[in-house]
Amino acid sequence: MNERAVRRRGPELEAAILDATWEELGAAGYMNLTMEAVADRARTGKQVLYRRWHNRAELVLAAVRSRVVSISDDVPDTGELRGDVLAVLGRMARRYHDIGPDVLHGLMAEVRDIGPEFFSAMADVMETILQRAAGRGEIPSGAAGRRITTLPVDLLRHEMLLTSGPVPESTLVEIVDDVFLPLVTCRAGRPR
Amino acid sequence: MNERAVRRRGPELEAAILDATWEELGAAGYMNLTMEAVADRARTGKQVLYRRWHNRAELVLAAVRSRVVSISDDVPDTGELRGDVLAVLGRMARRYHDIGPDVLHGLMAEVRDIGPEFFSAMADVMETILQRAAGRGEIPSGAAGRRITTLPVDLLRHEMLLTSGPVPESTLVEIVDDVFLPLVTCRAGRPR
DNA sequence: CCAGACAAGAGACGGACCGTCTCTAATGAG
DNA sequence: CTCATTAGAGACGGTCCGTCTCTTGTCTGG
Numbered sequence: 007m008n009e010r011a012v013r014r015r016g017p018e019l020e021a022a023i024l025d026a027t028w029e030e031l032g033a034a035g036y037m038n039l040t041m042e043a044v045a046d047r048a049r050t051g052k053q054v055l056y057r058r059w060h061n062r063a064e065l066v067l068a069a070v071r072s073r074v075v076s077i078s079d080d081v082p083d084t085g086e087l088r089g090d091v092l093a094v095l096g097r098m099a100r101r102y103h104d105i106g107p108d109v110l111h112g113l114m115a116e117v118r119d120i121g122p123e124f125f126s127a128m129a130d131v132m133e134t135i136l137q138r139a140a141g142r143g144e145i146p147s148g149a150a151g152r153r154i155t156t157l158p159v160d161l162l163r164h165e166m167l168l169t170s171g172p173v174p175e176s177t178l179v180e181i182v183d184d185v186f187l188p189l190v191t192c193r194a195g196r197p198r
Numbered sequence: 199m200n201e202r203a204v205r206r207r208g209p210e211l212e213a214a215i216l217d218a219t220w221e222e223l224g225a226a227g228y229m230n231l232t233m234e235a236v237a238d239r240a241r242t243g244k245q246v247l248y249r250r251w252h253n254r255a256e257l258v259l260a261a262v263r264s265r266v267v268s269i270s271d272d273v274p275d276t277g278e279l280r281g282d283v284l285a286v287l288g289r290m291a292r293r294y295h296d297i298g299p300d301v302l303h304g305l306m307a308e309v310r311d312i313g314p315e316f317f318s319a320m321a322d323v324m325e326t327i328l329q330r331a332a333g334r335g336e337i338p339s340g341a342a343g344r345r346i347t348t349l350p351v352d353l354l355r356h357e358m359l360l361t362s363g364p365v366p367e368s369t370l371v372e373i374v375d376d377v378f379l380p381l382v383t384c385r386a387g388r389p390r
Numbered sequence: 391c392c393a394g395a396c397a398a399g400a401g402a403c404g405g406a407c408c409g410t411c412t413c414t415a416a417t418g419a420g
Numbered sequence: 421c422t423c424a425t426t427a428g429a430g431a432c433g434g435t436c437c438g439t440c441t442c443t444t445g446t447c448t449g450g
Contacts, residue, residue, distance in 0.1 A: 013444085042435090043436095051398070051401075053439085054398060057398095114307070118362075164353070164356040168355075169313065181345070185345060185381065188381060205415085205426090205427055207418085207425095207427070232406080232408085234408085242429090245426095245429090246427060393448100397446085398445075399445090401442095402441080402442105403438105403441100404440105405437080407434100407435090409432105410432080411432075412429105413429090417427090418424095418426105420421100420423090
């Protein structure tokens, strides 16, 4: 029964390993994921894994990166600030759900400074959205400093990290209507 | 050299174990803390640990709880809303620093729903502060819904969880002056 | 087309730590 | 004083780590 088919190499093998890692993450969760289980699932040896990644965290990070589409690639453009921000938050919530709460928690616990890697991209997206809103005259130009710009995504991220369950749509609406929009329309914080 | 001094029991032994756990946390960090190292440091056996706590997370949680003073015990009262909120945030930042970032990350990754345990107490503190501010006429009564009430502590917590370093005073000021105060004084969000 | 470099597949290895179990002797309760 | 309890000490099987070795398929340069 030994299917001595072909011996995979390079990118093909790497893709198979990352797929196996992703499946194992879903089956066992981050905390119970072992290198041996991944190697078995990918039908290869542990050495092949260690040749490419130094430890579990790096492997999982690579697997997640290979699955997650970058949000900054197309910035939502609904023609209205409120709709844009809600769209961004919706995508964030969806991506979080795809990755899975315990995977993210596990990575945050093990990887030094995972923030810049996964999180800071959202700031640029919000920047773009706010500039377009200012261009339409929806809000005064330069109304929002850095902190207010990232406020919606920061609040959602906080919510996701603490609750570890799906974030209801009503929470997104609350963040936008009760916190963010009042700040950028009514009166801006100090520009610093 | 076998100092067969006395055999500790009950609360005395428990305190010694929690002390040892706390020391081991500082020496090895959460991820490298082992039950055997704690038992050795407390000069006892593993069984004694397992008799009291089911796993590492429970033990560490107990050790942290035994060291951390509850914030809600005395609510700051500076006579001014801004000062009160800054005081609360300052205490939070200090407590976070005392516990240590990686301990908190480790616990969050392993314990199901640690939020209510460690975090929700802050909401009550903020509630009290806002009620007193409304009593002084600083802000309209009922100006802040749940989301805005907890906004400052939520933002600080988000900052602490992502940066894993000490939070500078300027960040606290930013949260209060640029985000929180404008929201409760200028115009309140929908009360929902 | 061939030889040799390279890396995949497979598994053994020592080590760390887990969580359980056993045995003894100290200790507090009645 | 007697006895139930439990601390102290360590052995145990098990899992997984990260490294090492060995064979063998596969790609590449001459």
